[in-house]
Amino acid sequence: MPEVTPIPLAQLTTLRTGGAPARMIDATSADELVDALRSVWAEGDPWLALGGGSNLLIGDEPFEGTVVRVLTHGIERMPSPRPGFARLRVQAGHDWDALVAYAVGEGLAGIEAMSGIPGTVGAAPVQNIGAYGQEIVQTLVEVELVDESTGAVSVVPAAELGLGFRTSALKHHYGSAPARQAVILSVTLELAEVGDGPRPIVGEQLRTALGLREGEAVPVSWIRDHVIETRRRKGMVLDGADPDTYSAGSFFQNAIVSASFARTLPAECPRWPVTPDLDPVLVIPLAAYDGYVPPPSDVQSEVKVSAAWLIEHAGLRKGFKLPRSRAALSSKHALALTNRGSATAAELAELARFIQGRVQSEFGLILQPEPVLVNVEL
Structure with a gap:
C-alpha cells in the first residue's frame, strides 16, 4: 500500500486551506484504492478520500486521520444497447474536464456544457454536478463503488444513488452524514453519438x-469552447495567477423554493422552474379494486432562484470582504x-456566515453551502 509523506491539504485543495493529515496514502489503481480504504476502515480512524480538492473547505487544524488520494485514471469506450449512443467507463481519479475534452473530441454529446468544471470524475455523481442546464444525472448509467460498512465492491445503477439538485445519497451535507457511506471507483456514462456537425441546442x-x-x-466543440470562455470570465477556470479562482466554485447552492415563496421575491430575481418528480403509475391490486380510482395528488411546483442575485441584492457586491480578512x-x-492569499478556513467560514445572515435578513431564506465542510463550522 503506497503510504507517502503527508502533504498539507492547503496545497491540494482549490480553496487552499487545511493542515497536513496524520497519514496519507496515494492510490493509483482501483485495487490499491480498495485495499487502502478497507485497511483504513478496519482501523477505525477518521478518513477522507481526496480527488481534485475542488469542492472542499477544510479546517485549519491538522487532520487527525488518513487521507486517501484517488489518483486512478483511464477511459474505456463501450457499446450502448441504444442505437446512436456510446458508453464511457471512467476511473474515479480521472480529471473531469479531461473527460469532457475526450468526449467532445469523439463527437459525443451530453456533458459538453459542464466543460471547465474542476475536480475528478468520481466526485461528479456525489455532487450531481451540473452547469447551464446539464447535470450528470442525465447521462449517468451506473457507478462502481466500495461500501464502508461491508468493504464490498458493487455496481450501483444511477437510479439508486438518490441524485437530486447538487446532491446524492453519497454526499456529506453540512450538518448530516451521507445516506450511504461509500467511495466511487468508476463511473459509466451514456452519451449521444452526434459527431462534430452543427445541431440545435435544446x-x-x-x-x-x-x-x-x-x-x-x-457543434459540441463550439459549445465547449464558449462554455470554458464564459467560465473563465467568471473566474471559474483554475488559474494559478488569478486569486479569483482560489475557490470551490459556487460556494452556495441556487435555492430551490416553492412557487409561492418565489412570488415573494423581487420580480427581477432570476428563476427557473424545477420539474416536479412525478410517478404517474398507480397500481391497485385486483383483489382490492372496488371501482374507485383516487385522483392524482396535487404536487406543488418548485422554483430554482439565483443565489448570486440574492447575494448581490443583499448589498454584497463582487469583491466584498470583511475588515482585515483575506477572504473575499x-x-x-x-x-x-x-482565498485572496493565505486566508484561513475560519476567515472563509466567517465570510460565509455573514453572507447567509444578510441574505436571510433581506429575503427570508438561508443559503446552503455547496462544498463539503471538513473540521469547520458555519
Whole structure:
C-alpha cells in the first residue's frame, strides 16, 4: 500500500486551506484504492478520500486521520444497447474536464456544457454536478463503488444513488452524514453519438448563457469552447495567477423554493422552474379494486432562484470582504468565496456566515453551502 509523506491539504485543495493529515496514502489503481480504504476502515480512524480538492473547505487544524488520494485514471469506450449512443467507463481519479475534452473530441454529446468544471470524475455523481442546464444525472448509467460498512465492491445503477439538485445519497451535507457511506471507483456514462456537425441546442439555460437563438445549431466543440470562455470570465477556470479562482466554485447552492415563496421575491430575481418528480403509475391490486380510482395528488411546483442575485441584492457586491480578512467574494462572480492569499478556513467560514445572515435578513431564506465542510463550522 503506497503510504507517502503527508502533504498539507492547503496545497491540494482549490480553496487552499487545511493542515497536513496524520497519514496519507496515494492510490493509483482501483485495487490499491480498495485495499487502502478497507485497511483504513478496519482501523477505525477518521478518513477522507481526496480527488481534485475542488469542492472542499477544510479546517485549519491538522487532520487527525488518513487521507486517501484517488489518483486512478483511464477511459474505456463501450457499446450502448441504444442505437446512436456510446458508453464511457471512467476511473474515479480521472480529471473531469479531461473527460469532457475526450468526449467532445469523439463527437459525443451530453456533458459538453459542464466543460471547465474542476475536480475528478468520481466526485461528479456525489455532487450531481451540473452547469447551464446539464447535470450528470442525465447521462449517468451506473457507478462502481466500495461500501464502508461491508468493504464490498458493487455496481450501483444511477437510479439508486438518490441524485437530486447538487446532491446524492453519497454526499456529506453540512450538518448530516451521507445516506450511504461509500467511495466511487468508476463511473459509466451514456452519451449521444452526434459527431462534430452543427445541431440545435435544446436547453434554454444553455442557449441564454451562450447567446444563441432558439433553433440555432452549433457543434459540441463550439459549445465547449464558449462554455470554458464564459467560465473563465467568471473566474471559474483554475488559474494559478488569478486569486479569483482560489475557490470551490459556487460556494452556495441556487435555492430551490416553492412557487409561492418565489412570488415573494423581487420580480427581477432570476428563476427557473424545477420539474416536479412525478410517478404517474398507480397500481391497485385486483383483489382490492372496488371501482374507485383516487385522483392524482396535487404536487406543488418548485422554483430554482439565483443565489448570486440574492447575494448581490443583499448589498454584497463582487469583491466584498470583511475588515482585515483575506477572504473575499470573487471580483468576477458573487457566488464564489475566494482565498485572496493565505486566508484561513475560519476567515472563509466567517465570510460565509455573514453572507447567509444578510441574505436571510433581506429575503427570508438561508443559503446552503455547496462544498463539503471538513473540521469547520458555519
